[in-house]
Amino acid sequence: MRRLILPRSAVHRGPLILVNGDHPLTETGTPELAVVDERFPAVRLERRAAVLLAACIQAVGGWSEIVPVSGWRGRGEQEAIWAGSLRDHGEAFTRAFVARPGCSEHETGLAMDLGRAAAEVDFLRPEFPEEGACGAFRRTAARYGFILRYRGEKRPLTGIAAEPWHFRYVGTPHARLMEENGLCLEEYVPFLRRGERRVRLDNGRTARVGHVPCWGARTELELPDGCCQVSGDNVDGFVVTVWE
Numbered sequence: 445m446r447r448l449i450l451p452r453s454a455v456h457r458g459p460l461i462l463v464n465g466d467h468p469l470t471e472t473g474t475p476e477l478a479v480v481d482e483r484f485p486a487v488r489l490e491r492r493a494a495v496l497l498a499a500c501i502q503a504v505g506g507w508s509e510i511v512p513v514s515g516w517r518g519r520g521e522q523e524a525i526w527a528g529s530l531r532d533h534g535e536a537f538t539r540a541f542v543a544r545p546g547c548s549e550h551e552t553g554l555a556m557d558l559g560r561a562a563a564e565v566d567f568l569r570p571e572f573p574e575e576g577a578c579g580a581f582r583r584t585a586a587r588y589g590f591i592l593r594y595r596g597e598k599r600p601l602t603g604i605a606a607e608p609w610h611f612r613y614v615g616t617p618h619a620r621l622m623e624e625n626g627l628c629l630e631e632y633v634p635f636l637r638r639g640e641r642r643v644r645l646d647n648g649r650t651a652r653v654g655h656v657p658c659w660g661a662r663t664e665l666e667l668p669d670g671c672c673q674v675s676g677d678n679v680d681g682f683v684v685t686v687w688e
């Protein structure tokens with residue numbers, strides 16, 4: 445066993461942070477970024493998420509059909525998108541499809557909007573249909589750690605309308621658990637609080653996933669030796685993953 449001591453600020457960092465209208469991003473640093481598709485050098489994601497997104501596109505043979513439309517956005521870019529959408533589309537549209545600056549997953553570098561390759565691709569609402577490589581990507585994404593973040597039926601929880609083009613990196617065990625249990629990210633920590641979960645991965649390994657609440661200024665965790673990950677949830681604690 446080894447001991448890990450986490451400061452309160454660690455709640456706001458990691459691949460499982462919940463970012464929405466009620467839980468803004470508090471860390472404003474730029475993540476380490478990488479390009480997903482060399483033909484679109486301006487569209488970048490956090491490095492590990494970029495590698496896995498590219499691997500998923502490769503796995504479904506999607507390079508000619510799928511284009512990365514919008515990945516990491518700095519605060520200034522999100523502000524410009526919000527203001528431009530208000531001006532061009534009005535308030536109802538903007539509140540449905542654009543997150544307020546500070547509350548956008550795109551500012552984490554963990555979210556990507558994908559579109560179907562076409563002469564013109566809508567920047568705010570790209571087409572990403574069920575057919576072809578786009579549909580195959582959607583069905584395969586969880587194996588590479590991505591979730592379809594905004595489903596129509598979850599709008600009361602997410603505050604965002606259905607966005608069939610917006611994918612969020614959370615990591616494979618978590619994407620699997622959310623998909624198998626029909627959960628959006630808002631529901632995931634409450635689900636883990638009811639008890640530790642085990643999930644069987646494609647490579648035959650098993651991951652154990654649990655939640656530990658934050659205990660004030662310093663939270664002490666006992667972790668087994670071997671492969672572990674601790675991520676803040678951006679609410680009140682940490683998601684602990686142990687690969688067995």
Ligand SMILES: [Zn+2]
Nearest residue numbers: 555556557610
């Ligand atoms: Zn998006």
